Amino acid sequence: MTRRSALIDTRVIYCGDCLDQLAALPNHCVDLIYIDPPFNSNRNYEVFWGETKEKRSFEDRHASTQAYIEFMRPRCVQLARVLKETGSFYYHCDWHASHYVKVMLDQIFGENSFVNEIIWKRQSAHSDAKQGSKHLGRVHDTILLYAPGEDYYFKHLYKPYEDEYLEKFYRHVEPETGRRYQLGD
Numbered sequence: 001m002t003r004r005s006a007l008i009d010t011r012v013i014y015c016g017d018c019l020d021q022l023a024a025l026p027n028h029c030v031d032l033i034y035i036d037p038p039f040n041s042n043r044n045y046e047v048f049w050g051e052t053k054e055k056r057s058f059e060d061r062h063a064s065t066q067a068y069i070e071f072m073r074p075r076c077v078q079l080a081r082v083l084k085e086t087g088s089f090y091y092h093c094d095w096h097a098s099h100y101v102k103v104m105l106d107q108i109f110g111e112n113s114f115v116n117e118i119i120w121k122r123q124s125a126h127s128d129a130k131q132g133s134k135h136l137g138r139v140h141d142t143i144l145l146y147a148p149g150e151d152y153y154f155k156h157l158y159k160p161y162e163d164e165y166l167e168k169f170y171r172h173v174e175p176e177t178g179r180r181y182q183l184g185d
């Protein structure tokens with residue numbers, strides 16, 4: 001049975017703690033959720049933003065990983081509530097808490113709603129594996145994708161191959177149509 005989705009005004013930016021803001025939204029009204037929340041990095045951040053160099057800061061220190069998870073849990077419960085059955089949910093995190101986040105999200109969305117673990121790999125270790133360090137470079141973030149319904153919206157994005165690639169891997173041309181092809185097993 002498909003649940004009815006509520007409509008909300010999409011021209012509004014809601015500011016404040018997402019826990020309070022989400023509580024005011026109806027069930028199943030959102031198509032796509034991507035969150036880039038604090039990662040449990042045990043740091044506080046200050047960034048200077050935009051042309052006016054406005055100072056923005058947020059705290060990412062928690063008493064423990066469990067405390068971080070208990071901070072995020074009610075917010076993710078609200079996010080799961082507002083997500084449509086055809087919607088999808090992306091949680092961006094990293095090695096600090098990704099394994100604990102996965103378990104929390106399995107509990108909220110259900111293990112069977114887990115779709116993908118997406119690895120966002122950096123080109124370099126950003127000095128994370130400098131001389132003297134006692135670990136390998138931590139070079140990726142993790143994005144966990146959940147979709148509550150089987151019929152969730154998902155579209156692969158394709159773009160044309162570069163000419164150089166086509167010439168190298170699709171060397172044969174069908175005379176009648178001019179279409180390129182490759183020989184394979």
Ligand SMILES: C[S@@+](CC[C@H](N)C(=O)[O-])C[C@H]1O[C@@H](n2cnc3c(N)ncnc32)[C@H](O)[C@@H]1O
Nearest residue numbers: 016017018019035036037038039057058059075
């Ligand atoms: C890792 S940063 C994401 C930055 C953002 N994606 C960007 O590229 O500028 C985490 C963000 O979560 C925000 N945040 C922390 N706690 C929050 C809460 N309870 N409700 C809403 N936002 C929160 C912080 O203010 C911070 O901007």
